[in-house]
Amino acid sequence: MSDQTVPTVQPDERSVGFVERQYTTLFEPPDRLRMESGREFGPITVAYETYGELTPERDNAIFICHALTGDAHAAGWHTPHDRKPGWWDDFVGPGKGLDTNRYFVICANVLGGCQGTTGPSSINPETGEPYCLTFPFITVGDLVSVHSALVRRLGVERLLAVIGGSLGGMQVLEWAARFPDQIHAAIVLASAARLSAQGIAFNAVGRWAIQDDPNFCEGRYYGKEPGPRRGLALARMIAHITYLSEDSIEKKFGRRLQHSDTFAYVLKREAEFQIESYLQYQGKRFVERFDANSYLYLTKAMDYFDLAEAYGSIEAALRRTDARFLIVSYTSDWLFPTAQSKELVAALVKEGQDVTFIEFDSPYGHDSFLIKEQIGQLESVVVPFLDQTYLARRRKD
Amino acid sequence: MSDQTVPTVQPDERSVGFVERQYTTLFEPPDRLRMESGREFGPITVAYETYGELTPERDNAIFICHALTGDAHAAGWHTPHDRKPGWWDDFVGPGKGLDTNRYFVICANVLGGCQGTTGPSSINPETGEPYCLTFPFITVGDLVSVHSALVRRLGVERLLAVIGGSLGGMQVLEWAARFPDQIHAAIVLASAARLSAQGIAFNAVGRWAIQDDPNFCEGRYYGKEPGPRRGLALARMIAHITYLSEDSIEKKFGRRLQHSDTFAYVLKREAEFQIESYLQYQGKRFVERFDANSYLYLTKAMDYFDLAEAYGSIEAALRRTDARFLIVSYTSDWLFPTAQSKELVAALVKEGQDVTFIEFDSPYGHDSFLIKEQIGQLESVVVPFLDQTYLARRRKD
Structure with a gap:
């Protein structure tokens, strides 16, 4: 095949362009991840990507928590021959919802995943064989602990924001509960404080x-x-x-x-x-x-997720952070219906916390936060929300 | 085990008591069922049960169309050792919604079923082996054609009413379209003129x-x-x-x-x-x-069901009958939502037909028409609806 017939990607000025998946290994002996199950586990290799530049003050980092089947490749292209860009390319890039001209954006594959981060298909260094079902049981808390450690490894003390939809939103909430001082803002899309019985x-x-x-x-x-x-x-x-x-x-x-x-x-x-x-x-x-x-x-980690069960109440889980919250739901999402977002909002309001809530009109169901047609809507609230957070923090510091 | 320790059923005065499954064989050669697919098929054995007595005028027969996994055993008990009565025992019996003191109630297992009526597990008389997947493709129209023939076999020229929920409701609608002169009333519960794409x-x-x-x-x-x-x-x-x-x-x-x-x-x-x-x-x-x-x-018969596709429009399908319609939906039914019932009602109203519509408040979803807690509600409209139908027909005849 001649070069002329191979379709090649030419990223435009709104794309982060060509990106590379990076790796780092955390929880190496004697350091171990203390898991929610009580088990200790390590080492853990984490696959991640970053877009944009970290400021010298290291105050412009945003972490994206991906959903159930997502991965670290949120934006841009790996090679000119890729069929598709990263999964949230419509939302992440120069001048986009997460503006990489302003922010340093990080996305990492979750613990237990299969796109570069240690998971059941990884080789257990103790046996030389894949973990398979000997891989330890993981919770949303464990996913967040690993990402929190990654952020520290990258030299970021405090994230401007953590953002995610669905299982990603659960991670955002867990982050606010587990590492309350590590984030300035939490953006929770199409998610909930617990998985419903129907979801289970x-x-x-x-x-x-x-x-x-x-x-x-x-x-x-x-x-x-x-x-x-x-x-x-x-x-x-x-x-x-x-x-x-x-x-x-x-x-x-x-x-x-x-x-x-x-x-x-x-x-x-x-x-x-x-x-x-x-x-x-x-x-x-x-x-x-x-x-x-x-x-x-x-999926089992999703089933287990229940802020109230883990922390006594949703209020108790979220009251320790001074992060600002943006909670987003979608009218046609029947898997994580608006009522579940409102439950979060009610708890935050009760605790006197800074919370913005919006229910977007969308015909696309739970996946709305991923759908190109709905991205403009999401941008219209995320951009000013991040702006305000960033400016307020800069003034304060 | 002595007789004392065997739990035995003692049907109360609101039960149809002990009943027997009956059988009849239709479409025996040279008679054959002309199927919607164009194929001809027979013989077809039909398993059915009846409750109550047919009047000498043969004007009090009601036919129950069962849902996807139902059968002919709608009410009463087969033996004193049964664990449970028929599937709609709460609704069928002396003084109940379908009052067997007044009405002669028939329920039959559908063509293609597995509870006595000829289906894929039946022996193909030509081979001596079960049909398995050589069983002919069936449609809701075919199910109704068989039941229509059963009704004639039982000596009933015109049914006072046909009633059914879900796939049963589809059969009721098809009955009105296919055999418009065979019914005085059609009662459609939690159903629709077609299966939605989500249902498919x-x-x-x-x-x-x-x-x-x-x-x-x-x-x-x-x-x-x-x-x-x-x-x-x-x-x-x-x-x-x-x-x-x-x-x-x-x-x-x-x-x-x-x-x-x-x-x-x-x-x-x-x-x-x-x-x-x-x-x-x-x-x-x-x-x-x-x-x-x-x-x-x-399930494939359900997928194919589409009144408008088969008859040109819902109006065209239903305009040939002078039956009265009662359309019932349930607030929490997301598989056959109220909007689909309203579509039926709109078509019937447009044709100037006699239609009553009610959306019941129920927390139980699609299965509401089967749930004991919701049966009183259903009775409260079905009893007067049948009353009026019966009295009006008696006056007319």
């Missing part, structure tokens, strides 16, 4: 789909094809339905057929409706990039 | 869970243990979540743990939260009573 139910069924796959082999499937691809795809498809709103599925696919104008009147495994084809595509793409064991660990 | 999505993922089970054996699992039990249980658990409201799951289970007050911090297949245990129980019970192939056929 969907996660559980997804995990059982993986564990029922005969190729799961009790988690010891690395290097053995095909692995629990079918179970993982099922789990993803179930979850994907919950990330969309009924209206958005209806508008995008409705009852349209995939290959024909008329019903086949045949019972096959193949997709007949467009929505079926779309789900199969989502499932297929997902198993190419995600590890089933990571899915088990991280 | 959940059904599809359930079917893939079954088809991905290595014990599915392309549908030829009869007589081979264990069969696709795991896949069928997964399908049921996914569907079961959609039958409940978020609030009802939250109230009933919340985040309570099953066996402990504290987290185990262990990744296991076993249920840790009560909602997980409940789902596993639902899955387990379901596979004991339901056939995976029937689940494939019947």
Whole structure:
């Protein structure tokens, strides 16, 4: 193939351009991560990316907590041949919601993940084999402890803000509770102080789909094809339905057929409706990039998340920080409905804390914070919120 | 075990008492069911039950269309040792919503089912083997054609009413469209003129869970243990979540743990939260009573259901009948939301038809029409609606 036929990316002036995934290893002996389960664990390699420049005062760092299946690659491109930029490229870059001309933005893959940070697919240095299900049980608190240590390693004493949606939002809340003095602001999108029983139910069924796959082999499937691809795809498809709103599925696919104008009147495994084809595509793409064991660990961490349970009450969890809060929910999000955001707001208001709340009108369901069409809306509140936080802190210091 | 220790049922005066499943065979050669797919099929054995007495005028018959996983056993007990009565026993009996002192109530298992009516697990008389996936593709129209023929076989020219919820409601609507002169009234509960794209999505993922089970054996699992039990249980658990409201799951289970007050911090297949245990129980019970192939056929029939697609418009589908309509929806039903009932009502109003609509306040989600706590509410409109229908018809005839 000649160079002319290879499509290459030319990042525009609103892109962070080409970026590299970086690594650092934390909790090396004798230092160990004291986990919420009581277990100690290390070493932990963390994969992260940064965009923008840290000021000499080190006061302009923003940390992005990614959601369940995200990774450290939030913005820009790794190579000119990438099919897609980072997962939040619409929101992170010069002049964008998280303006890399002003801020130093950090995003890291979570503990237990499968995109460079130590997780069940990593090699256990003590055995030379992948951890598989011997990987320690992790909680949202543990994810945050690792990222908190990464921030210190990067020489940042206090973050201007931590931001994240869904499981990312849970990490933001946990950060405020666990490291109250490490953040000036907390931005929580489409999230909650705990996972609902319905959320636990969907996660559980997804995990059982993986564990029922005969190729799961009790988690010891690395290097053995095909692995629990079918179970993982099922789990993803179930979850994907919950990330969309009924209206958005209806508008995008409705009852349209995939290959024909008329019903086949045949019972096959193949997709007949467009929505079926779309789900199969989502499932297929997902198993190419995600590890089933990571899915088990991280969904379980979500299930366990409950600020009130861990700290006595939501108020008790959040009262120790003087961070400003921005809480965002979306009208059509039925997985993390607005009522759950309001519960957070009520607790913060009760404690007399600085909290801004906005419910955005969006047809896109839980995934709204990731959707290009909704990013302008999010920018319109995040940009001034960060501005005010930054200027206030500068005046104070 | 002595007789004293065996718990036995003593039906009270509000029960239809002990009942027997009856059978009749329709579409025997040379008669054949002309299916919506164009295929011809027969013979078809239908399992049904009746409660109450048919009047000499044969004008008091009500037909119950059951939902996806229901059967002919709507009320009463088969033996004194039954664990539970029929699935709608709270609603069918002397003095109940469908008052068997006044009405002759019929309920039959659907074509393609697994509780006595010919379905994929039945023996194909031409081969002496179970049909498995050679069973013909079925539609809601086909289910109704069989029941319509059963009603004629029972000597009833015109039903006082057809009633059903969910897939049962789809059958009621199809009945009004397909056999407009066979019914005086149509009662549609928690249903719609078509399955939504979200509904198709959940059904599809359930079917893939079954088809991905290595014990599915392309549908030829009869007589081979264990069969696709795991896949069928997964399908049921996914569907079961959609039958409940978020609030009802939250109230009933919340985040309570099953066996402990504290987290185990262990990744296991076993249920840790009560909602997980409940789902596993639902899955387990379901596979004991339901056939995976029937689940494939019947969910696909639901997916195909679309009055407007089949008849040009909802109005065109329903304008040929002079039946009175009662449309019922439930506030917390997110699988068949009220908006879909209103679409039906709008079409009926446009055609100048006799339609009553009520949206009941209920916390129980899609399953509300089956829930004991909500039955009084349903009775309060169904009883006078049937009364008026019956008296009006008697005056007219």
